[in-house]
Amino acid sequence: MxxxxxxxxxxxxxxxxxxxxxxxxxxxxxxxxxxxxxxxxxxxxxxxxxxxxxxxxxxxxxxxxxxxxxxxxxxxxxxxxxxxxxxxxxxxxxxxxxxxxxxxxxxxxxxxxxxxxxxxxxxxxxxxxxxxxxxxxxxxxxxxxxxxxxIKNSSPDMIRDGLGEIMKYSMIGEHTVFNLLQNGTDVETLQKEDSLSRIITLCLKLKADKVSKDFRDRNGERRDLNFGHTIAHAIESSSKNTVHHGIAVATGMLVELYIGETMGVTDKSLRSFLSAMMARYSVPKIQLRSLGLDTIVSFIRNDKKSMDGKIAMRIPSDTETMVDVAIDPEAIRSHIRSYMDSNESVARSTL
Ligand SMILES: NC(=O)c1ccc[n+]([C@@H]2O[C@H](COP(=O)([O-])OP(=O)(O)OC[C@H]3O[C@@H](n4cnc5c(N)ncnc54)[C@H](O)[C@@H]3O)[C@@H](O)[C@H]2O)c1
The missing domain is CATH 3.40.50.1970 (Rossmann fold)
Structure with a gap:
């Protein structure tokens, strides 16, 4: 490299x-x-x-x-x-x-x-x-x-897309990357300072470590890497792939953290950290409402990670620990509706 x-x-x-x-x-x-x-x-x-x-x-x-x-x-x-x-x-x-x-x-x-x-x-x-x-x-x-x-001279949008996955690594245990992102200012500076090479190396090291313990994604070691992806894949499919993967992962993590909070397993500060990081690097939040609740839930039901009819997700509970949750598809629907109601503005018109 x-x-x-x-x-x-x-x-x-x-x-x-x-x-x-x-x-x-x-x-x-x-x-x-x-x-x-x-x-x-x-x-x-x-x-x-x-x-x-x-x-x-x-x-x-x-x-x-x-x-x-x-x-x-x-x-x-x-x-x-x-x-x-x-x-x-x-x-x-x-x-x-x-x-x-x-x-x-x-x-x-x-x-x-x-x-x-x-x-x-x-x-x-x-x-x-x-x-x-x-x-x-x-x-x-x-x-x-x-x-x-x-990637040196690539567009800020391409960097933002990559940042979706990079932010995931920063949330699942790559603390140096977390600090680099916390101390950074914007995408352009990140690119200019050559921090990206260091970040790529750190993220790949963490991925290699998890993959080496669970190549076929069977014993759970690798599951941390899926954080944000259950919702992200549903966002990508519901948007007919107009939302890019990394951008979908960033919003996917926000929603999964919200679900974790609602279930009482996730520390609220994590979503605030992530939200602030996304704002700093202008990584957009996808409005789930615009994609349609029914459409999103139908794609989640088809997720490869579902087990015994339940949706399996691994989400951080704090900056050190990840927890597994298994959620009934109907419960996912009500969690997402509640996320939309409390985090997405509704366009209202007054007659
Ligand atoms: N296999 C895995 O472990 C894994 C992990 C994460 C994501 N993915 C998959 O990766 C895909 C997304 O990858 P992506 O974000 O690279 O998208 P992509 O391959 O669609 O590339 C995005 C765009 O960037 C352009 N492009 C490529 N290199 C460029 C460069 N150097 N400068 C300017 N433009 C360039 C491409 O032409 C394309 O238009 C998704 O399908 C996702 O599911 C796979």
Whole structure:
């Protein structure tokens, strides 16, 4: 990880007789000089350019890519490398893990969100029947190349999106990141001061630690990382993916903390801290009312984390401890209604 680390890509890629490069069209156009051309590598190169964004993660696009790989006779000992954000990474990971039962995967994440979170941990997937990541596998990349040059001059909105996940790490035990965010002033300063590299390293360390104890998300160690995500996935799906993942996670955490408070398990100060942090970096709060209570609850019911008909969530109880709660879907509805009533303004007109 660091600056100009992308140059390592060629050495790694050169070991394979066949290389498939799945690359975001936007990134390809924005960084024509940064990304190695790979034209002179030893092996055969198949280049697939992708229109990224959440709609990329579809079964149709998965099939299209599989067809290209089959038609080109890509062998099993090939490398699949991706260059792009989390959506390219999630689709590429799923393709790599399923094509001929698995080919080697190289990750080159290019958004803050993908560098700080999605490139590591082995989760991948596509959306199906309106449900986020309904189909996917656990499959680790063989190598991850994080080049901060991709995000140095990126838009404040992209940084804000990444901050959603970064704030999650600050709330689930990464106290140094919490302090860095508390002491920071705004997105532009964060970017200028190069604090982002330090933050990425700290968050990835925490994620790696949790993932190493529970790769398949079975024994609970990894569940801390899902904080905010039950509500976030419902926000993303209800908004037809117009709300980006990181922004949805930030509001998701606020709502889950509110639920924790209502159930008497969460210290009220946590929501105040998070809310202040979001205001400082201008991370927007999504108005759930505008998405519709019924729609949100219907997506929550389909959440992968539901167990025995109850919605399972892990939320912080204070700055040191996380607690598990299991909530009946009807109770979730009344919690969310109460959150909307007490936190979202209602547009009123007077006749
Ligand atoms: N697998 C995991 O563990 C995991 C974890 C968190 C999120 N995710 C998934 O990641 C996805 C979100 O990822 P994302 O936020 O990277 O979104 P994204 O992949 O849609 O990228 C966001 C936008 O940024 C553009 N972009 C990419 N790199 C850029 C750069 N360097 N400069 C300017 N623009 C650039 C893209 O073209 C796209 O328009 C969601 O689908 C989410 O579910 C997965």
């Amino acid at each position: 660091g600056e100009k680390t992308i140059s390592h890509m060629v050495d790694e890629v050169d070991r394979y007789s066949h290389v498939v490069l799945m690359i975001s069209k936007t990134v390809d156009e924005l960084f024509p000089e940064t990304i190695p051309k790979l034209g002179s590598i030893r092996g055969e190169l198949t280049r697939i350019t992708l229109n990224d964004g959440e709609s990329l993660k579809s079964i149709r696009n998965y099939q299209k890519i599989m067809r290209v790989l089959i038609e080109r006779g890509i062998p099993r000992d090939s490398l699949l490398a991706y260059v792009g954000g989390g959506t390219v990474g999630d689709l590429a990971g799923f393709v790599a893990s399923t094509y001929k039962r698995g080919v080697d995967l190289m990750a080159v994440p290019t958004t803050l969100l993908s560098q700080v979170d999605s490139c590591l941990g082995g989760k991948n997937g596509i959306n199906f029947s309106g449900v986020k990541n309904a189909i996917g596998t656990f499959y680790n990349p063989r190598s991850i190349i994080i080049d901060v040059d991709f």
